[in-house]
Amino acid sequence: MSGNSFGSQLKLTTFGESHGVAIGGILEGFPAGISIDFEAVQKALDRRKPGQSELTTDRKESDTVQFLSGIFEGKSLGTPIGFIIPNTNQKSKDYDALKDVYRPSHADYSWDAKYGSRDHRGGGRSSARETACRVVGGALAAQLMAEVKVSAFVQAVGPISISVPYTELDLSKVDASRIRCPHPETASSMEDYILKLKEEGDSAGGVIQCVITGVPAGWGEPVFDKLHAELGKAMLSINAVKGFEYGSGFAGTELKGSELNDSIESVGVNRTNHSGGIQGGISNGEDIYFRVAFKPIASIKKKQSTVNKSGEQVDLEIQGRHDPTVLPRAVPIVEAMAQLTLADFMLRAKTNRI
Numbered sequence: 001m002s003g004n005s006f007g008s009q010l011k012l013t014t015f016g017e018s019h020g021v022a023i024g025g026i027l028e029g030f031p032a033g034i035s036i037d038f039e040a041v042q043k044a045l046d047r048r049k050p051g052q053s054e055l056t057t058d059r060k061e062s063d064t065v066q067f068l069s070g071i072f073e074g075k076s077l078g079t080p081i082g083f084i085i086p087n088t089n090q091k092s093k094d095y096d097a098l099k100d101v102y103r104p105s106h107a108d109y110s111w112d113a114k115y116g117s118r119d120h121r122g123g124g125r126s127s128a129r130e131t132a133c134r135v136v137g138g139a140l141a142a143q144l145m146a147e148v149k150v151s152a153f154v155q156a157v158g159p160i161s162i163s164v165p166y167t168e169l170d171l172s173k174v175d176a177s178r179i180r181c182p183h184p185e186t187a188s189s190m191e192d193y194i195l196k197l198k199e200e201g202d203s204a205g206g207v208i209q210c211v212i213t214g215v216p217a218g219w220g221e222p223v224f225d226k227l228h229a230e231l232g233k234a235m236l237s238i239n240a241v242k243g244f245e246y247g248s249g250f251a252g253t254e255l256k257g258s259e260l261n262d263s264i265e266s267v268g269v270n271r272t273n274h275s276g277g278i279q280g281g282i283s284n285g286e287d288i289y290f291r292v293a294f295k296p297i298a299s300i301k302k303k304q305s306t307v308n309k310s311g312e313q314v315d316l317e318i319q320g321r322h323d324p325t326v327l328p329r330a331v332p333i334v335e336a337m338a339q340l341t342l343a344d345f346m347l348r349a350k351t352n353r354i
């Protein structure tokens with residue numbers, strides 16, 4: 001299996017299945033001499049871990065990370081940082097009924113078609129459990145970029161969305177609601193909507209917006225490795241992601257050039273930021289902002305019709321501990337993938353000019 005690594009200069013490789021002994025990762029290219037803030041890493045993991053509230057899966061994991069290498073006396077050595085997170089609360093019996101039955105819109109059939117066999121328990125390696133390792137990598141990457149602030153929040157759940165731009169939101173309040181939406185009235189409607197669908201045995205999708213401040217002009221490699229292209233890959237590699245747009249995105253196509261162009265006030269300062277802080281694949285020093293679309297969770301209790309491995313029709317009512325929506329737990333995953341992408345480009349930028 002290839003494709004378990006992300007990044008160029010700073011590279012995260014992850015391994016492990018949801019119901020195996022542990023998941024883990026190796027972060028290569030992390031510079032030596034950095035004092036590691038272990039508390040910040042655990043705090044990020046706590047925001048992603050399962051079992052947080054009735055808006056998330058009931059699986060209870062402490063997601064305590066154990067560092068195995070690359071750190072000595074609290075500082076990075078410049079050598080690969082290896083780590084594991086034990087799996088402690090698997091309920092593999094929940095998946096017995098799914099061994100030979102394909103869940104609609106999960107990864108069951110496509111994995112079987114590709115590999116001929118799979119660890120069906122908890123979705124195996126296709127489970128979003130793997131994303132805990134990305135959060136460790138992201139929290140370490142963030143420690144290389146003191147000036148950069150990455151803030152994600154839930155902007156929409158199903159048909160309910162925040163109607164004001166991010167510039168009018170207090171992003172320090174994201175964690176004030178369980179859904180991680182910084183607009184209190186909208187957050188409450190979002191939670192009601194999710195809980196109603198959960199009661200009906202259904203699930204909800206939505207949109208996460210991410211805002212990044214403090215990136216200087218000059219990060220991003222302008223041909224294949226454009227900053228927005230790598231951010232797009234980072235986001236689209238997260239489980240259940242269906243779309244990515246940055247800056248004016250799809251809505252910008254309805255404007256004229258004269259309306260969309262960011263008119264220039266002075267060198268490095270624009271009057272608007274429809275570009276989303278990226279021009280020609282390179283950061284221009286303004287806020288970077290993008291949106292990520294997540295589909296509703298595939299594993300729902302509501303009756304669905306599917307087939308088993310032998311091709312027989314089966315009625316399926318999925319049991320087990322599933323998230324009614326990915327959104328609140330996906331917020332720290334989006335942040336982590338953005339942090340990994342940015343730190344990689346920060347290190348790459350250091351070789352651009354002597």
Ligand SMILES: Cc1cc2nc3c(=O)[nH]c(=O)nc-3n(C[C@H](O)[C@H](O)[C@H](O)COP(=O)(O)O)c2cc1C
Pocket residue numbers: 057105106107123126127128131238239240241297298299321322323325326329330333
């Ligand atoms: C934070 C998070 C939690 C998730 N929890 C579940 C879950 O409990 N049940 C489920 O069926 N899918 C869950 N997913 C989505 C699946 O992992 C994903 O749909 C599956 O791997 C198939 O991949 P795809 O939807 O990207 O095609 C979750 C995704 C994320 C990001």
Ligand SMILES: C=C(O[C@@H]1CC(C(=O)O)=C[C@@H](OP(=O)(O)O)[C@H]1O)C(=O)O
Pocket residue numbers: 018049050057058059061090091094121122123126127128129130132239320321322323
């Ligand atoms: C365990 C996590 O989330 C899991 C993601 C997931 C899926 O299909 O992606 C399915 C569920 O797995 P299980 O049935 O084993 O509880 C979630 O709980 C986690 O994020 O750490």
